[in-house]
Amino acid sequence: MSYYTPVALPFNTRRLSDGSILGVSKSGDHAFFSDEELAWVHCSPTRLPLERQAELSSRFFLGRDRQAPGSQRLLLSRRAAKRQTIEDGPSLHAIVPTLQCAHSCRYCQVSRTLGGHGHTMSIRNLDMACDAIFQSPSRALTVEFQGGDPLIRFDLVQRAIERISARNASENRHIRFVVASTLHQLDDEMCRFFKEHTVFLSTSIDGPAVLHNKNRPIPTRDAYERTVEGIALARKILGHEAVSALMTTTRESLNHPEEIVDEYVRLGFRDIFLRPLSIYGFAKRNERHLRYTLEQFQEFYLRALSRVMYWSQQGVELREIYACIILNKIMSSFDGGYVDLQSPTGAGLSALVYNYDGYVYPSDEARMLAEVGDTSLRLGCIGEQLVTLTNSQVQQDLIRASLVDHTPGCDKCPYNLFCAPNPIDTQAQFGTFSVPVDKTEHCRRHLWLFDHFFSWIRAADDDLLDLFHGWASIPESAK
Amino acid sequence: MRRVRARFGHGFDRRVRRVTNLTTLASEWAPDLNFAVLVKLERERTEVSHLQTSRLENVQWIESDVLQVGDIVVPANNSSEVLVLHRDSDRHHALQLTNRCNSLCLMCSQPPTRQNDSWMVDEALDIVRHFRTSPRCIGLTGGEPFLLRKTLRSVIDFIATRHPDTHIEVLTNGRLLADTHVVQQVLQGLQANVSWLVPLYGHADFLHDYVVQTHGAFDETIAGLLNLQLHCQPIQLRIVLIEPVLRSLPDLCAFIGRNLPFVREVALMACEPTGFAIANRETCQVDLRQYAKIIAQSARILNRYAVPYVLMNTPLCVLPRSLWPAASQSISDWKNVYSDACTQCTVKARCSGLFAWHEAGWVPAELRPVLEIET
Numbered sequence: 001m002s003y004y005t006p007v008a009l010p011f012n013t014r015r016l017s018d019g020s021i022l023g024v025s026k027s028g029d030h031a032f033f034s035d036e037e038l039a040w041v042h043c044s045p046t047r048l049p050l051e052r053q054a055e056l057s058s059r060f061f062l063g064r065d066r067q068a069p070g071s072q073r074l075l076l077s078r079r080a081a082k083r084q085t086i087e088d089g090p091s092l093h094a095i096v097p098t099l100q101c102a103h104s105c106r107y108c109q110v111s112r113t114l115g116g117h118g119h120t121m122s123i124r125n126l127d128m129a130c131d132a133i134f135q136s137p138s139r140a141l142t143v144e145f146q147g148g149d150p151l152i153r154f155d156l157v158q159r160a161i162e163r164i165s166a167r168n169a170s171e172n173r174h175i176r177f178v179v180a181s182t183l184h185q186l187d188d189e190m191c192r193f194f195k196e197h198t199v200f201l202s203t204s205i206d207g208p209a210v211l212h213n214k215n216r217p218i219p220t221r222d223a224y225e226r227t228v229e230g231i232a233l234a235r236k237i238l239g240h241e242a243v244s245a246l247m248t249t250t251r252e253s254l255n256h257p258e259e260i261v262d263e264y265v266r267l268g269f270r271d272i273f274l275r276p277l278s279i280y281g282f283a284k285r286n287e288r289h290l291r292y293t294l295e296q297f298q299e300f301y302l303r304a305l306s307r308v309m310y311w312s313q314q315g316v317e318l319r320e321i322y323a324c325i326i327l328n329k330i331m332s333s334f335d336g337g338y339v340d341l342q343s344p345t346g347a348g349l350s351a352l353v354y355n356y357d358g359y360v361y362p363s364d365e366a367r368m369l370a371e372v373g374d375t376s377l378r379l380g381c382i383g384e385q386l387v388t389l390t391n392s393q394v395q396q397d398l399i400r401a402s403l404v405d406h407t408p409g410c411d412k413c414p415y416n417l418f419c420a421p422n423p424i425d426t427q428a429q430f431g432t433f434s435v436p437v438d439k440t441e442h443c444r445r446h447l448w449l450f451d452h453f454f455s456w457i458r459a460a461d462d463d464l465l466d467l468f469h470g471w472a473s474i475p476e477s478a479k
Numbered sequence: 480m481r482r483v484r485a486r487f488g489h490g491f492d493r494r495v496r497r498v499t500n501l502t503t504l505a506s507e508w509a510p511d512l513n514f515a516v517l518v519k520l521e522r523e524r525t526e527v528s529h530l531q532t533s534r535l536e537n538v539q540w541i542e543s544d545v546l547q548v549g550d551i552v553v554p555a556n557n558s559s560e561v562l563v564l565h566r567d568s569d570r571h572h573a574l575q576l577t578n579r580c581n582s583l584c585l586m587c588s589q590p591p592t593r594q595n596d597s598w599m600v601d602e603a604l605d606i607v608r609h610f611r612t613s614p615r616c617i618g619l620t621g622g623e624p625f626l627l628r629k630t631l632r633s634v635i636d637f638i639a640t641r642h643p644d645t646h647i648e649v650l651t652n653g654r655l656l657a658d659t660h661v662v663q664q665v666l667q668g669l670q671a672n673v674s675w676l677v678p679l680y681g682h683a684d685f686l687h688d689y690v691v692q693t694h695g696a697f698d699e700t701i702a703g704l705l706n707l708q709l710h711c712q713p714i715q716l717r718i719v720l721i722e723p724v725l726r727s728l729p730d731l732c733a734f735i736g737r738n739l740p741f742v743r744e745v746a747l748m749a750c751e752p753t754g755f756a757i758a759n760r761e762t763c764q765v766d767l768r769q770y771a772k773i774i775a776q777s778a779r780i781l782n783r784y785a786v787p788y789v790l791m792n793t794p795l796c797v798l799p800r801s802l803w804p805a806a807s808q809s810i811s812d813w814k815n816v817y818s819d820a821c822t823q824c825t826v827k828a829r830c831s832g833l834f835a836w837h838e839a840g841w842v843p844a845e846l847r848p849v850l851e852i853e854t
Contacts, residue, residue: 058730466779
């Protein structure tokens with residue numbers, strides 16, 4: 001053997017719909033092969049042209065039959081960077097001050113109507129939650145208020161932000177506050193407070209008025225108009241970039257992908273997140289009316305995404321966040337840290353939810369399951385030490401159930417450096433973690449997304465690659 | 480370095496001296512420095528001789544039309560010339576610490592030698608002692624400076640102590656930084672303001688190793704870069720644009736974007752037509768204009784990974800205009816020239832120009848003076 005004789009390194013492959021074979025190496029780099037070439041890589045890589053040998057060795061498909069400590073360390077550092085976010089400790093802390101909300105959305109997982117009792121966090125628990133956040137070693141923290149509609153209990157939001165800010169004067173963490181709200185209750189005074197504490201607002205826009213109002217009924221039937229008013233007020237006082245919006249894809253949405261995207265452009269948003277509906281919590285009761293198939297979502301997603309691309313080509317700055325997350329996984333060396341695609345799972349390790357009921361949950365979905373009686377995912381009580389929560393049986397089970405190397409199906413999947421099982425999603429779908437991963441909606445959806453984007457990248461011209469790389473840089477709002 | 484004609488007396492020995500004049504000598508004089516006092520008239524020469532007899536033994540006279548106050552000089556090997564080791568007004572300053580090297584690059588502009596040359600470090604330190612003002616930036620070059628191991632660290636610390644505001648750039652192939660012992664010797668507790676200029680010539684081991692003519696160099700340099708990153712040191716990767724490098728430049732840039740995105744900057748440099756580059760002319764002499772598309776594509780790839788880049792030694796008229804903002808005036812003052820064709824060029828003032836030896840070597844591409852700036 002000569003000094004530079006190539007040998008194949010271990011990597012996983014998958015056939016794409018265009019007939020090519022996609023390989024993803026241990027570094028997360030990819031290459032496309034024909035059947036014949038793939039056989040050469042494994043059996044006689046010396047037969048590959050030198051240029052191809054160079055490319056495949058630079059992407060960790062080929063190595064040497066000798067020690068190469070520099071390259072070995074490079075590979076380890078690449079893999080570590082892909083799983084970096086988990087090691088930094090919980091950086092996303094969601095506080096649910098109340099479940100009260102003026103809306104009665106059919107797909108809503110949790111909210112209770114106004115005036116309901118017992119669905120609001122006690123002051124004692126709120127204060128303890130604010131203090132608990134600082135147990136996380138992470139230098140950068142996001143504190144997000146969810147509901148219900150947190151602005152219905154602005155007093156609690158205000159108390160929490162003031163308490164956390166006061167403590168941070170000595171802690172010096174980089175803290176980003178987010179309030180998720182319909183913005184119907186938003187007024188000047190709240191905005192001034194948010195401005196003073198650099199608070200971002202995240203609201204919901206499902207699409208044009210007709211669709212939005214149908215999805216989100218309130219007695220006055222003007223949910224859309226009032227949210228848009230709230231957006232305008234917030235932008236006036238806090239600045240344009242201070243407000244973002246999320247959408248939920250309902251069965252009604254499926255027929256209006258272009259109109260939904262156009263609505264986001266019209267309202268001046270720079271991000272749109274085309275998310276499928278999670279059938280959790282109360283939504284499960286309406287499942288028959290709400291559910292649509294993965295294939296229906298795919299068709300919707302592709303139509304909406306091509307509308308986003310259309311606007312991008314017109315010079316309108318608009319990114320689709322799901323695409324950003326997938327492209328970040330494929331194209332960037334820095335992982336954006338999207339909680340649902342971490343191994344071990346980001347639930348509980350990079351995100352924690354302090355719920356109104358006094359318990360800490362590993363994710364939003366987990367607290368929603370609790371609302372319909374499945375409290376098995378509680379990590380512990382608010383006030384317990386972070387280390388106790390992390391060492392809890394529930395958290396340890398979540399970790400075990402989300403390790404790609406130990407999950408049959410994931411271990412041979414080329415996407416296992418980008419993706420991971422989502423045990424909480426599995427629990428919601430099947431009532432248990434122990435389900436073959438390929439039976440889960442989470443797995444099927446993400447396989448499709450990765451397949452689709454890889455095929456797209458394979459055929460992309462330079463302009464499209466420029467755009468994709470731009471989207472792949474860490475999308476902050478996607479966390 | 481510059482070699483200039485000068486007259487000086489017998490006492491003008493091999494010691495490093497700072498050039499001054501009779502007006503400023505009194506304010507600069509120090510017992511541990513050596514001075515060369517610029518004189519024109521007989522009267523001035525006599526005055527310097529008087530100073531010598533009144534115990535100012537570290538002062539000598541020198542006559543020259545081209546030396547400047549603040550220059551640091553030593554006599555050349557004949558009695559009619561001096562070497563200018565440092566000039567305050569230069570844009571670039573460098574100290575060569577050794578001529579020895581552990582690589583043998585195809586295009587090396589300063590072919591290495593094997594003999595012990597530890598005098599070079601002594602001279603470098605002497606030059607630093609003689610600086611009249613702190614330079615903004617100084618390069619430490621070789622050969623391979625890491626062959627000095629802990630002495631390299633002493634040089635860095637010496638500069639940093641005397642000139643805390645000076646930025647130090649160490650030009651190294653990074654190979655010895657694969658050795659944790661060397662890393663400790665040089666990087667541990669390093670306080671000085673240093674950046675590391677490290678060449679990388681291929682995205683696969685055999686491509687890089689071929690250019691530097693050494694088995695295993697790629698792997699060592701990669702390990703070295705990771706060790707620099709571990710110590711939070713700023714890195715400039717240097718890519719010399721010779722034929723085997725240009726052929727796979729976009730792939731190399733993609734490799735950097737994916738694997739080394741922590742580097743502060745990538746420098747794409749036209750080859751200096753001297754030394755081994757002349758001997759290996761068939762690989763090193765390229766018409767850069769023919770590679771403009773490849774260079775632009777490579778820059779586009781670096782953009783995608785948000786890795787900053789700079790072009791060096793590349794005259795503007797050779798580059799597509801989209802790359803002009805990245806082009807820098809990189810050639811050391813004393814070897815920087817322009818051609819006759821450049822006289823009428825409207826962007827000459829911000830152009831890199833040429834290496835002085837382009838006539839014996841080559842130009843990066845046929846020069847096409849820019850006659851007006853399109854807006």
